[in-house]
Amino acid sequence: MSARLPELPDDPLAPEIQSAVARLALARRAGEIDRTREFPWTEFRGLGAAHLLGLRTAPERGGRGLSLPRVGTLLFRLAYLSGTTFAKMSLQPEFSSVLADHGSTALRQEWFDPMVRGERLIGNQITEPGAGSDAAAIRLAAERSGDGYVLTGEKSEVAFAEEAQGAIVYGVVPGAAGTGGPTAFLVPQDLPGISRQAGPGDLGEHWQRRGTVRYDRVHIPSSHRIGEEGEGYRYVRSELTRERALLAAVYLGVGRASWEETVRYVGERTAFGRPLAAQEAVAFPLVEDGAHLDAAWLFVHRTLERLEAGAPVDGDAAVAKWMATETALRAIDHAIQFHGGRGYSAAYPHEQRWRDVRSGHIAHGPAEIMHLVAARDLWPRRRTDPR
Numbered sequence: 001m002s003a004r005l006p007e008l009p010d011d012p013l014a015p016e017i018q019s020a021v022a023r024l025a026l027a028r029r030a031g032e033i034d035r036t037r038e039f040p041w042t043e044f045r046g047l048g049a050a051h052l053l054g055l056r057t058a059p060e061r062g063g064r065g066l067s068l069p070r071v072g073t074l075l076f077r078l079a080y081l082s083g084t085t086f087a088k089m090s091l092q093p094e095f096s097s098v099l100a101d102h103g104s105t106a107l108r109q110e111w112f113d114p115m116v117r118g119e120r121l122i123g124n125q126i127t128e129p130g131a132g133s134d135a136a137a138i139r140l141a142a143e144r145s146g147d148g149y150v151l152t153g154e155k156s157e158v159a160f161a162e163e164a165q166g167a168i169v170y171g172v173v174p175g176a177a178g179t180g181g182p183t184a185f186l187v188p189q190d191l192p193g194i195s196r197q198a199g200p201g202d203l204g205e206h207w208q209r210r211g212t213v214r215y216d217r218v219h220i221p222s223s224h225r226i227g228e229e230g231e232g233y234r235y236v237r238s239e240l241t242r243e244r245a246l247l248a249a250v251y252l253g254v255g256r257a258s259w260e261e262t263v264r265y266v267g268e269r270t271a272f273g274r275p276l277a278a279q280e281a282v283a284f285p286l287v288e289d290g291a292h293l294d295a296a297w298l299f300v301h302r303t304l305e306r307l308e309a310g311a312p313v314d315g316d317a318a319v320a321k322w323m324a325t326e327t328a329l330r331a332i333d334h335a336i337q338f339h340g341g342r343g344y345s346a347a348y349p350h351e352q353r354w355r356d357v358r359s360g361h362i363a364h365g366p367a368e369i370m371h372l373v374a375a376r377d378l379w380p381r382r383r384t385d386p387r
């Protein structure tokens with residue numbers, strides 16, 4: 001039984017994504033990196049050289065300057081072709097937009113622009129052992145000292161803990177004005193007093209090599225403060241909204257790949273004398289997954305369009321990430337199931353995709369916090385944290 005599949009979301013730059021995936025062998029490399037747990041520096045530089053990091057970043061900073069709906073469509077395509085790894089890598093400059101939007105010219109030139117070129121990796125350090133979902137509880141101290149600050153405390157669960165050359169670190173400046181929240185700093189990760197430790201090893205997203213970074217009286221000059229004291233969370237809020245909507249596009253691209261491969265597979269694989277697709281118990285869940293993936297994509301695309309137009313869509317972006325993760329996980333789970341015994345093995349990419357996409361219910365805000373953010377749209381109240 002041959003399968004007839006609906007069109008993929010398209011964009012004039014899609015062929016360029018396709019050729020970069022082929023040239024850099026990204027689909028194969030995603031599987032290798034999952035096994036070796038390395039940070040893929042070669043591919044990071046390769047994507048930078050191809051101007052595929054910072055798709056939204058302004059051209060004068062080395063990016064493409066594309067609109068959010070176009071970036072979402074291209075990330076969908078990249079994830080469809082090669083999984084989460086390189087689509088999320090392409091988003092790294094987006095994850096540093098606090099620096100791009102509020103950092104000094106000197107900081108941007110020294111740190112942000114090289115990241116868009118794939119030459120420097122910048123981590124984001126918000127989470128602490130006592131502050132994750134409740135990000136307002138962070139304690140890392142940033143005491144004023146001479147012309148600068150002294151950082152003391154611990155960041156945990158952070159990506160690229162041992163790998164990043166720099167990190168955007170959120171710390172509490174006693175008596176800071178602004179909105180009274182933490183302050184953002186760009187901290188080179190080789191300063192005296194910083195110690196970095198790998199974590200115990202993650203379920204998926206192995207390339208992110210998460211771990212712990214400790215700050216023991218680390219001196220940082222005022223020139224490394226990003227924007228104003230006490231404004232860090234106000235800055236990061238709009239970044240989080242964009243991140244969530246764009247990550248949703250990544251997860252849906254991955255879900256679509258598993259769904260498509262499974263629709264084809266069950267049309268060909270026979271059991272009990274006929275194709276698996278002839279069994280309603282197999283065909284119906286795949287019909288539902290296709291509909292859910294499509295509907296979720298329309299919602300994500302609409303959210304990106306509204307975000308691009310400047311509409312307040314914090315709630316929709318939160319729903320987008322949660323819904324895309326849920327929808328993709330269900331489709332990938334069916335892919336594992338309908339590929340049978342080998343579906344549960346590394347013979348197919350589905351098991352890695354499931355492990356990688358599963359992070360979507362925790363990273364960048366757990367699913368429950370996404371519901372809280374969306375509930376705030378229905379029953380507005382004052383926000384005290386960045387989530």
Ligand SMILES: Cc1cc2nc3c(=O)[nH]c(=O)nc-3n(C[C@H](O)[C@H](O)[C@H](O)COP(=O)(O)OP(=O)(O)OC[C@H]3O[C@@H](n4cnc5c(N)ncnc54)[C@H](O)[C@@H]3O)c2cc1C
Pocket residue numbers: 123124125126127129131132133134156157158159160205208210359362363364365366367368369
């Ligand atoms: C792959 C990955 C990459 C990450 N990268 C980074 C990074 O680069 N930088 C960084 O700073 N952090 C990073 N994190 C950390 C991430 O942001 C936190 O793990 C997340 O915010 C949850 O915080 P926590 O782990 O302290 O969980 P907790 O706050 O202890 O919460 C545990 C669970 O309790 C539930 N929960 C919590 N609060 C509520 C509530 N109010 N209502 C209902 N349920 C609730 C949720 O299910 C939540 O998952 C990463 C995490 C992952 C998985």
